[in-house]
Amino acid sequence: MSNNKTACVTGTDRGIGLAITKSLLREGYTVYAGGIMEHNAEMDLLAEQFPNQLQAFVLDVGSDESVMNAASFIKSKTSKLDILINNAAILGDTEKTVKDELNFEEIQHVYNVTALGAIRVSNALIEPIMNGGKLIVNISSEAGSIGNNRREAWFGYCMAKAALNMGSTIIHNQIRKEGGRILILHPGWVKTYMSGTWNDAGTYTAEQAAANILKRMEEYKDTLREMLFILKQTPEKNCLGKTKDGGEDRMSDKTNVLLVGDHTDAPWHPLEPAKQELTRILGEDFLITSTEDYNSFTKLDRKQFSLCISYTDCWNRDLSPEQTSGIIQFVAGGGGLLVIHNGISVQRSYELIQMIGAKFTGHPPYQTLDYYGSVENHPLLEGVEDFSMEEEPYMFDFDPFTKKTVFLEYEFDGNRYPAAWEQAYGLGKVIYLQPGHHAPSFKPEAYRRLVLNSARWLSASTK
Numbered sequence: 001m002s003n004n005k006t007a008c009v010t011g012t013d014r015g016i017g018l019a020i021t022k023s024l025l026r027e028g029y030t031v032y033a034g035g036i037m038e039h040n041a042e043m044d045l046l047a048e049q050f051p052n053q054l055q056a057f058v059l060d061v062g063s064d065e066s067v068m069n070a071a072s073f074i075k076s077k078t079s080k081l082d083i084l085i086n087n088a089a090i091l092g093d094t095e096k097t098v099k100d101e102l103n104f105e106e107i108q109h110v111y112n113v114t115a116l117g118a119i120r121v122s123n124a125l126i127e128p129i130m131n132g133g134k135l136i137v138n139i140s141s142e143a144g145s146i147g148n149n150r151r152e153a154w155f156g157y158c159m160a161k162a163a164l165n166m167g168s169t170i171i172h173n174q175i176r177k178e179g180g181r182i183l184i185l186h187p188g189w190v191k192t193y194m195s196g197t198w199n200d201a202g203t204y205t206a207e208q209a210a211a212n213i214l215k216r217m218e219e220y221k222d223t224l225r226e227m228l229f230i231l232k233q234t235p236e237k238n239c240l241g242k243t244k245d246g247g248e249d250r251m252s253d254k255t256n257v258l259l260v261g262d263h264t265d266a267p268w269h270p271l272e273p274a275k276q277e278l279t280r281i282l283g284e285d286f287l288i289t290s291t292e293d294y295n296s297f298t299k300l301d302r303k304q305f306s307l308c309i310s311y312t313d314c315w316n317r318d319l320s321p322e323q324t325s326g327i328i329q330f331v332a333g334g335g336g337l338l339v340i341h342n343g344i345s346v347q348r349s350y351e352l353i354q355m356i357g358a359k360f361t362g363h364p365p366y367q368t369l370d371y372y373g374s375v376e377n378h379p380l381l382e383g384v385e386d387f388s389m390e391e392e393p394y395m396f397d398f399d400p401f402t403k404k405t406v407f408l409e410y411e412f413d414g415n416r417y418p419a420a421w422e423q424a425y426g427l428g429k430v431i432y433l434q435p436g437h438h439a440p441s442f443k444p445e446a447y448r449r450l451v452l453n454s455a456r457w458l459s460a461s462t463k
Helices: 017-026 041-049 065-077 103-114 116-124 126-131 153-179 206-218 271-282 294-299 321-332 339-347 352-358 445-461
Strands: 006-010 030-035 054-058 081-085 135-139 181-185 228-230 255-261 286-291 307-311 338-339 358-362 368-375 387-391 395-398 403-411 416-424 429-433
Touching: 006 017, 006 116, 017 030, 017 041, 017 206, 030 065, 030 403, 041 054, 054 065, 065 116, 065 126, 065 181, 081 116, 103 416, 116 126, 116 153, 126 153, 135 206, 228 255, 255 271, 255 294, 255 445, 271 286, 271 307, 271 368, 271 445, 286 358, 294 321, 307 321, 307 339, 307 445, 321 338, 321 352, 321 387, 321 429, 338 339, 338 352, 338 445, 339 352, 339 368, 352 358, 387 445, 429 445
Parallel strands: 006 030, 006 081, 030 054, 081 135, 135 181, 181 228, 255 286, 255 307, 307 338, 338 429
Antiparallel strands: 358 395, 368 387, 368 403, 403 416, 416 429
């Protein structure tokens, strides 16, 4: 049932735009949904379900003509819009660096759609916006942050999102005089088709991201007087990167983490369940990028990642010399490495055994194990009580040439064995945690705290 509220959403073909459209329709909005596809089965179903609320039309935000035609269509139906959500964007190339042959035509195309698209639509619809709710929501990205950028590629997308942020500021400076507001949101790392194929490696589903966006809109739509630029659903902050009370932008406190593991061909320990648990544990302080591509080890750069987490399941294949060299140089140069349970499977060379500090030798059957802190007042054990869990009792041979501190032990057959240790390697540090066989291993609160302590300790040591 309609609530007499109106919204325009761009980029509604799939992903976040489609999810936002569905949510607004369920809330009773009349939604003007613009997408690039002429025939969209999802939109057809929504039109049947919400025949009096959904107004779908073809929209290419990169085209002046298409935007003007869409604006004429909307203005023929209504004189006001409560909300405009500029979501449409394209990604472009994410691999080529300044040392490669760049496709400047493609970069210009990404900029035209991803940056200028929102400005075009806002310009064409400014009259119904200011007649209505006076709220524009621009979906941006942390990729547009200059101060927090660690990428060496992504020219089109990063530059376009940075330009979108500036364009939003300019619009806000004008419309604020009449009570207008702009809210810029980064939806987080979302599972989408944005790269052209389905990417399941994101932290959020499109539905979760849409829910977060709408929650923020509801939070600020009636009280917002200054433009807000919100990244990763963090505490509110304005476009200058300051909190309302003048504090520093907490986005700079987010640490980028590379999580490497196997999911498609994992023999025993698939990455995805562990990634979901690690995201829940670390999400407040860390932004996790996960991958199955071991060549990521060759590109590890401390300017981009302070911490690497190994959850590999590669017991029967060696890392290439380049991959081995990459991860060793990262840690020796000052990076942090957190190896969880099966992540020790990267031990396929003596160099890596030495860096991790031990070699896995096997394990008795999966069973209930009791874990005990073995170093009094160790910072990694802060807030960690002794605990029990069902786990594989991994056994190790320690490398005799590296000095390490075993701070956690487990009991098996009346004896205690190493369950976690830390050691320096070059300028960096390494922690190994034995628990982590599958998702339930990450459930005990004591272990969750230990994982968080480990990530914080390693990332702090690299700054």
